Amino acid sequence: MNDQQQSGPERPDEPADVEHTLRLPGEQAQQQAPQQAQQQAPQQAQQQAQQQAQQQAPQQAPQGYPQYGQYGQQPYGRYGAQQQGAHAQQGAPSYVPSGPASYSPTQQQGRVYPQPYAGYGTAGPSYPQAERKEKRRGALWPVAVLALVVGLVGGAVGGAVVDQWQEATQDPGRTSGGLADVDTVSKAPLPADNGSIAAVAKKTLPSTVQIIAKTGGDESSGATGSGFFLDSQGHVVTNNHVVAEAADGGEIEVIDQAGKRYPATVVGRSPIYDLAVLYLKNPPKDIKPASLGNSTNLQIGEGVVAIGSPLGLSSTVTSGIVSALDRPVTTGGDANNVASYINAVQTDAAINPGNSGGPLVDMRGQVVGVNSAIATTGGSLGGESGNIGVGFAIPIEQVKVTADQILKDGEARYPVIGASVDSDGSGDGAHIKDVEKGSPAEQAGLEKGDVVTALNDRAVTDSPTLIVAIRSHLPGDEVTLTVDRDGQTKKLQVTLDSKVG
Structure with missing residues (x-):
């Protein structure tokens, strides 16, 4: 499941010319309605006029707010040729998941996108456009400046929601009723039960970071996302699409839970698996690495927690379950038109722009995946509508392998059979x-025109499913391909080769 400026104690400043305030849907119309009634009726008829105006108010659409599902442009969204272990034909759709019970070009059910960078389009179905006021702010906003051009709610939703929350909690006496004045409940925090969401959050939040990547020193472009500490030496795991455009000549900054900022460099990237490893130039001595779990032990229906910085709101925790395993998912290509094929963990935990690279954690507080993509109901290519309960994470077993290769060799390798599909x-x-x-493939006897229907015991329904199945193995593994050739079924033994990517 890109991403945005941080909120909370260390939230990057908003644009110099915009200050946002929250107005809930219908609020503006309801506030104006009584005034309209008073102008149109004598005093004795005010109550009747107000009731009529309030009945009409919800029908008034908020001014200037984009339709639900409209998103800004994604800088990481180039859908190009697929150069893979089993190569997909150039021009194939790379933004839809595939496989059984998945999203395919023929089903027209939705789209899968790598989580966009903060500010490059946002989710916020319930918020009208924020008011605009002149006020000078700091300079970090340009990382997400594109939101002002195509989305605007990128800054409005993140900042406005936090401002409203702060206002409501700072003055509890303003709430209706008298409970705020009666001290009947202990103010001491309740202990977090082991295995609870609170316990998982307490364990994992110190290991989770926000990442800001600026392109080539250009303050007007860049991306933000999430990540987590891999070890105590200062290595951080994130998605490749979060840092790809800043990897050569750009600037990357990592922000920990306490709000401290550290410059970082890219150790290595894998566009094929949409993973990257960063290194903090001056790492602190008190780093708390994330506890890594085992994604092969996951079961459908078990609880999971997603942690990251959706919409720039750092240290955000959402929860859900494992909805499916081994879900073939194809995401858009990087700057070199290399698409990522993910053998994904599917979850209904809320994942939004900004969660990219953040951990998906089981109820033991162990990372079982890296949040990377979401399916949306966007009606057009590039359109998004935020979280709909269908998110995808890269299994941690794949993350371990790829990160280890990068740390040892500075590059990652992926398995291939030497055929295109x-x-x-x-x-x-x-x-x-x-x-x-x-x-x-040739050595095993695979021929042009063959139809691969299974890899080992895994059914293959289309090309992306085969690619994902191959990439869930390691170079050097021997796999069995079930092939249909002119109506006859054949079993071919293939030893996987490798390529860098």
């Missing part, structure tokens, strides 16, 4: 388009 979504398997000479 058509991009059609026929549902009967992966159609082999070409076989490279001397490749493992």
Whole structure:
């Protein structure tokens, strides 16, 4: 499941020309309605006029607010040729998940996007456009300045919600009723039960960070996301799409839970798996690494917690369950048109722009995935509508392998068979388009025109499913391909080769 300026104690400043205040849906119309009634009726008829105006008020649409589901442009959203272990045909749709009970080009059910960077479009279905006032602020906002052009609610929702919350809690006496004046409840915090969401949050929040990536020193462009400490030496795991455009010549900053900022460099990236490892230039001595779990032990229905900085709101905790396992998901390509294929953990925990790279944690407080993508009901390419309860995370077992390769060699490798596949979504398997000479596929006897219907015991319904199945293994693994050739079923043993990516 990109992302945005931080909120809370160390939230980056908002734009110099914008200050946001929250107005709930219908609030503006309801406040104006009594005044309109008073102007149109004598004093003795005010009550009747007010009732009529209030009945009409909810029908008035907030002014200037984009329709629910409209999002800003995603800088990380280039859908290009797919150069993979089993290569998909160039031009194949790379923004839809695939596989059984998934989203396919023929189903037209939704789109999958890597979590966009803060400010490059946001979710906020219930908030009208914020008021605008002149006020000078700091300079960090340009990281998300595109929101002012195409989304605006990127800054409005994040800042306005926090401002409203602070206002409500600072003056409890303003609430209706008399409970605020009666001290009948202990103010001491309740202990967090082991295995509770509170206990998971307490354990994992100190290991979670926010990441700001600015492109080539250009204050007007960049991305933000989330991540977590991999070790006590200062290595951080995040999504490749969070830092990709700042990896060469840009600036990357990591912000910990306490709000302290650290410059960071990229140790290595894997566009294929949408993962990256960063290193803090001056790491603190009190780093608390995240506890890594085992995604192979996950069960559908068990509880999980997502932690990150959605919409720039740092240290945000949401919860849900594991909705599905081994979900084939394809996300848009990077700057070099390399798409990411994820053998994903699906969850209904709320994941929004800003959660990219953050941890998905089980109820033992162990990281079981890296939040990377969401499915949306956006009606057009590039459109998004925020969290709808369908989020995807990269399994931690894959993260461990890729991060270890990057730390040892500065690069990651992924398995290939040396064949390309058509991009059609026929549902009967992966159609082999070409076989490279001397490749493992050729040595195993795979031929052009073959239809792969299974890899080991895993059914293959289309090309992305085959690619994801291959990439869930390691280079050097031997796998069994079930192939349909002219109506006859064949079993082929293939030893996986590797490429850098």
